[in-house]
Amino acid sequence: MSATTGFRRLVLELGHGSVDAAMIGRAAAFARLMGAELHALFVEDENLLRVSALPFAREISSLSLQWRSLSLDRLETELRAAADQARRRFVAIADAAGVRQTFEVRRGDLAQSIDQLCVASDIVVVTSSRREITFGQERLRDTVRRSAASVLFLPRDGGRRDGSIIALVTDDDDPSLVVARRIATQEGERLIVLRPASSASVQDIAAAIGARRERLIVMKSGGTERFAPDLAAARGVAVLVVEPRDAG
Numbered sequence: 001m002s003a004t005t006g007f008r009r010l011v012l013e014l015g016h017g018s019v020d021a022a023m024i025g026r027a028a029a030f031a032r033l034m035g036a037e038l039h040a041l042f043v044e045d046e047n048l049l050r051v052s053a054l055p056f057a058r059e060i061s062s063l064s065l066q067w068r069s070l071s072l073d074r075l076e077t078e079l080r081a082a083a084d085q086a087r088r089r090f091v092a093i094a095d096a097a098g099v100r101q102t103f104e105v106r107r108g109d110l111a112q113s114i115d116q117l118c119v120a121s122d123i124v125v126v127t128s129s130r131r132e133i134t135f136g137q138e139r140l141r142d143t144v145r146r147s148a149a150s151v152l153f154l155p156r157d158g159g160r161r162d163g164s165i166i167a168l169v170t171d172d173d174d175p176s177l178v179v180a181r182r183i184a185t186q187e188g189e190r191l192i193v194l195r196p197a198s199s200a201s202v203q204d205i206a207a208a209i210g211a212r213r214e215r216l217i218v219m220k221s222g223g224t225e226r227f228a229p230d231l232a233a234a235r236g237v238a239v240l241v242v243e244p245r246d247a248g
Contacts (some may be wrong), residue, residue, distance in 0.1 A: 006179070007036045008121040011149065013110070014086045015043040024090055026158030027125045028097035030238065033183065034123070037100040040090045041117060042083045044107040118149035120243060125152050126229070150221075153232040153239045160237055163215035164190040168205065170198070170220070179242050180218040189215060202227040206234050216240060 010031040012024065024040075031038040087103045094101035106113045118124060124147060165187070167180035177193060184191035192212060196205050205227060209217075217231065217239045232239040 006121065006182070007034050007123050007150070009037045009039045010034065010123050010125055010152065011039045011041055011114075011118055012090075012125045013041045013043065013114070014090065015041070015045070015083075015110075021089055021093060022158060023127060023154065023156075024093045025097065026154055027152075028094050028099050028101075029158075029161065030125075030152060030154075031094075031099045032097060033187070036123070037102065038094050039122075040086070040101070040103045041113065042086055042103070042105045043110050043113050044079045044083070044105065045110070114147050114149075118147050120148050120150075122149040123152050123240070124149045125154060127154055127156060148243070150240065150242045151228070153228050153241070155232050155236050155238070157236065158238075159232075160213070160215050162189070163213040163237075164192050166192045166194060166209060166212070166214045166217045168217060168219040169193055169195050174220055175242050176218040176220045176240075179240070180216075183216065183218070202230045202234060205231060209235065218242060 010027055012027045028038050083105050090103055091101065104117075106117075114124065165180045165184040167174070167177045169177050180193075181191055183189070192214070194205075194208050196208060200208075214235070214237055217235070217237060219228065219239070219241055221241050221243055228239045228241050
């Protein structure tokens, strides 16, 4: 499938959040929908490695439940093992979904890694949940807001696999309309266009959508996208926030 939506990659960060096999599978499904490559990024947190080098750093042993020194060698071994496990799981799921995939391990800071890697034709995948999110997930959300890439917020169960495509627009030239129309045409789904007020809350937007059974909500950055994570959780569907330059 060609990238008719204009996006080249879906980027899924596996090192910080609690991304499970089901979420990898849903990300793979969206990569297939977008005609894009699925790129897994595993970031070995450099800050954690720095802490382990401090003489007073301690951890609780999972076996003895006793405090012990935080070993840099042991931590690096565990990080390599975690990356290998994530790679095997990711490749197996992506292969089963029939999508092109790449897996990359970087050592450093999450925000810097995302900034260096992602470009305007990328989509970064972020989980969205009504439940309390982890520190890693919150940090990823903060990072992607400043990234050049678009952002796909997925509910914890991955969302629906069929239904209408909804574009939340602010004007007739809204880039979200371009992307939503391409996806709807490609998938043979109904396109619904809504224009919420600039003061609309997530409850107002959800009420405007009403009982429609949507598959995906598309909106642009710079406005109502601040509600995207909550909207994805409230509606139980994926929400794609696009940058104006992505839809050309």
